[in-house]
Amino acid sequence: MTTGSQNRLERRGAVHRLLRDRDPNLLIVAGLGSAIWDAETAGETPLNFYLLGAMGSATPTALGLATAQPDKRVIALVGDAELAMGLYVLATIGWRKPANLSVICLDNGRFGETGGQVSHTGVNLDLAGVAAASGIPTVRRVNDDAGIDELRDLAMAGPGPVFGLVEITAAMPPVQMPIRNGVIGMARFREALLGPQALKE
Amino acid sequence: MVEAVNSDWKDQLYDSIKALKIRQVVYVPDAGHAKLIDRCLADPEIDCFPLVNEFEAVGICVGAWLGGRRACALMQSSGIGNAINALGLVHSTGAPFFAIATMRGEWGEFNGWQTPMGQGIPKALEAVNVVVNRAETAADVIPVTEASGRLAFNSYLPVFSLISQRATGAKVF
Numbered sequence: 067m068t069t070g071s072q073n074r075l076e077r078r079g080a081v082h083r084l085l086r087d088r089d090p091n092l093l094i095v096a097g098l099g100s101a102i103w104d105a106e107t108a109g110e111t112p113l114n115f116y117l118l119g120a121m122g123s124a125t126p127t128a129l130g131l132a133t134a135q136p137d138k139r140v141i142a143l144v145g146d147a148e149l150a151m152g153l154y155v156l157a158t159i160g161w162r163k164p165a166n167l168s169v170i171c172l173d174n175g176r177f178g179e180t181g182g183q184v185s186h187t188g189v190n191l192d193l194a195g196v197a198a199a200s201g202i203p204t205v206r207r208v209n210d211d212a213g214i215d216e217l218r219d220l221a222m223a224g225p226g227p228v229f230g231l232v233e234i235t236a237a238m239p240p241v242q243m244p245i246r247n248g249v250i251g252m253a254r255f256r257e258a259l260l261g262p263q264a265l266k267e
Numbered sequence: 268m269v270e271a272v273n274s275d276w277k278d279q280l281y282d283s284i285k286a287l288k289i290r291q292v293v294y295v296p297d298a299g300h301a302k303l304i305d306r307c308l309a310d311p312e313i314d315c316f317p318l319v320n321e322f323e324a325v326g327i328c329v330g331a332w333l334g335g336r337r338a339c340a341l342m343q344s345s346g347i348g349n350a351i352n353a354l355g356l357v358h359s360t361g362a363p364f365f366a367i368a369t370m371r372g373e374w375g376e377f378n379g380w381q382t383p384m385g386q387g388i389p390k391a392l393e394a395v396n397v398v399v400n401r402a403e404t405a406a407d408v409i410p411v412t413e414a415s416g417r418l419a420f421n422s423y424l425p426v427f428s429l430i431s432q433r434a435t436g437a438k439v440f
């Protein structure tokens with residue numbers, strides 16, 4: 067095990083604490099699966115964009131969004147296996163270094179949605195170590211409320227890019243489905259961010 | 268050495284990118300794109316950076332569109348397969364996706380390791396409902412690429428402009 071600490075946070079409470087009193091300048095891209103339910107229950111807003119498929123693409127999507135919107139703050143909220151599937155994006159973030167991007171990875175060491183099989187982070191893979199080795203300058207490993215609060219401050223105001231590994235338990239809180247249609251999800255996000263004229267582009 | 272071909276398009280592609288109002292260019296490099304990459308890197312109005320893997324290109328370009336910018340991905344035929352799984356993101360969101368890919372493994376190819384993807388990838392793209400427009404000769408490259416970009420952004424489709432090995436000039440060892 068590379069994650070040495072015994073303490074682990076309950077995922078939903080951790081995400082809700084991270085997103086409390088949410089700043090209107092914050093944009094979230096959440097990847098499948100439970101990260102989406104966590105973000106949805108924390109407060110529904112058009113400025114959440116959910117990827118219910120294309121596993122591994124949530125963080126690249128957040129990177130593209132962050133570079134297109136340098137005056138906003140962007141969080142990629144992803145599970146450990148979702149991020150690991152497209153792991154090399156951390157190297158690209160380390161190259162481009164978008165100051166407004168935070169990757170927050172909820173790490174339960176499991177493939178949670180598929181039956182709780184042990185994932186690579188549960189055995190040998192240290193995603194925070196990979197992030198640091200990829201040149202991401204601010205990396206935190208978080209497993210208590212104070213760590214969440216610091217991560218929240220870094221995501222909203224700190225120099226980015228930021229990588230936060232949130233160590234969570236394997237517990238699976240109830241699913242709350244968001245809008246599942248990606249066309250609707252994208253249209254409402256773009257309208258909320260860019261104004262109604264964006265729908266005519 | 269390469270077979271003699273008219274390579275004016277290698278300079279003109281940058282003008283096409285500008286005419287299409289593309290603000291973000293991501294790439295896994297290929298020699299055929301080298302001039303375009305250099306010019307995009309030198310342009311402060313274009314956010315241009317390399318990828319480790321073509322898979323990232325789809326998410327980054329869709330993310331840029333989510334944020335109000337047009338993006339373009341540059342790659343070689345040998346890596347297009349890496350992007351296919353991510354293309355579900357384009358179909359599922361209705362975002363445009365525009366890629367310019369240089370072909371290997373076809374016109375007079377020397378390296379047989381290039382042929383599996385070079386021969387197969389256009390059919391694979393069509394199988395996942397991506398529009399494939401092919402520039403067969405050097406004279407085709409600019410009109411085909413500009414039409415591909417317009418189709419992608421105006422009609423919200425995934426479109427690949429494939430630049431044939433005949434246009435890039437087959438490597439001769």
